[in-house]
Amino acid sequence: MDDYEFDLRGFLIIRNALSPDEVAAMNEAYDRFPDLDNGEWYGNAQRRDYTKDTGFELHNVLDCGDPAFDVLIDHPSWIHHVSRYAGEQGTYVQGIMIDESIATSRGSGGHHPVHSGGHDASIRTQYAYRNGAFRCGQVNVLVSLRDVGPGDGATMVVPGSHKSNFMHPLAGDYARGDRMDALPFAIEAHTKAGDALVFVDACMHGAGTRMNEGDRRIVILRYGPPWARSRFGYTISDQLLERLTPERRRIMQPMPPLYTGDPRVPVDLHSTYQFLTEDAVDGGVSTTS
Numbered sequence: 001m002d003d004y005e006f007d008l009r010g011f012l013i014i015r016n017a018l019s020p021d022e023v024a025a026m027n028e029a030y031d032r033f034p035d036l037d038n039g040e041w042y043g044n045a046q047r048r049d050y051t052k053d054t055g056f057e058l059h060n061v062l063d064c065g066d067p068a069f070d071v072l073i074d075h076p077s078w079i080h081h082v083s084r085y086a087g088e089q090g091t092y093v094q095g096i097m098i099d100e101s102i103a104t105s106r107g108s109g110g111h112h113p114v115h116s117g118g119h120d121a122s123i124r125t126q127y128a129y130r131n132g133a134f135r136c137g138q139v140n141v142l143v144s145l146r147d148v149g150p151g152d153g154a155t156m157v158v159p160g161s162h163k164s165n166f167m168h169p170l171a172g173d174y175a176r177g178d179r180m181d182a183l184p185f186a187i188e189a190h191t192k193a194g195d196a197l198v199f200v201d202a203c204m205h206g207a208g209t210r211m212n213e214g215d216r217r218i219v220i221l222r223y224g225p226p227w228a229r230s231r232f233g234y235t236i237s238d239q240l241l242e243r244l245t246p247e248r249r250r251i252m253q254p255m256p257p258l259y260t261g262d263p264r265v266p267v268d269l270h271s272t273y274q275f276l277t278e279d280a281v282d283g284g285v286s287t288t289s
């Protein structure tokens with residue numbers, strides 16, 4: 001059913017993805033965020049609001065220094081979904097990585113203009129299902145830390161738009177800050193604290209205007225094939241890498257250079273990629289087939 005819904009609509013909602021304790025721990029971590037101006041750093045995370053209306057957006061939050069968020073990296077509620085949809089399964093580049101993680105907090109009047117759509121067809125925004133396998137360029141997981149209902153500025157999606165061949169005629173202008181509240185065919189994704197919205201980035205999305213008082217709190221995780229890289233060039237601190245399990249490190253750390261036999265890449269990292277033979281580790285180029 002999940003595969004059917006994801007293919008049909010481009011998104012699905014996993015209810016109660018986080019436990020109440022996990023939600024509480026992350027809300028406490030939010031409360032510890034310092035007041036930051038745009039561009040300022042908190043550990044290895046940086047406030048970088050997408051637009052003047054999107055609110056407080058702490059990019060690279062997984063590396064802000066607060067371990068409360070570590071559990072998100074490979075959370076059992078969605079790691080199999082993202083691996084299945086964007087993990088290049090069954091190929092020589094099988095794997096998954098997170099290249100962006102953002103803690104957002106948005107107050108009354110805030111919104112996020114609509115963007116993306118299947119018509120773009122860049123590899124990163126691609127949606128594809130071929131020969132029995134999903135080949136998504138990017139899958140987003142948006143985890144709600146507070147209930148998001150009518151008037152709360154919910155994330156909005158245009159169901160099915162990941163397969164669209166045309167740009168939405170009324171998409172407006174992202175840079176101008178056009179709002180998507182009344183965009184035909186767009187719907188709000190209402191969630192409870194702990195729910196996770198999973199969608200292929202190719203599905204048109206954004207967020208409606210928050211009308212209610214208070215702040216919406218969502219953590220955004222962008223998963224993609226392991227060859228992807230951060231657009232903003234954040235590096236991963238030693239502090240984060242040291243405290244992570246090997247499984248979590250593999251998701252956070254970019255794939256090692258392939259086929260180069262680069263002596264700087266530890267052999268145990270090569271061995272995590274099952275397609276590489278001993279020859280490849282030694283500098284050869286052969287792969288298992």
Ligand SMILES: O=C(O)CCC(=O)C(=O)O
Pocket residue numbers: 104112154155156205206207218220
């Ligand atoms: O803030 C939201 O709900 C939408 C976020 C969004 O559009 C994005 O992460 O690309």
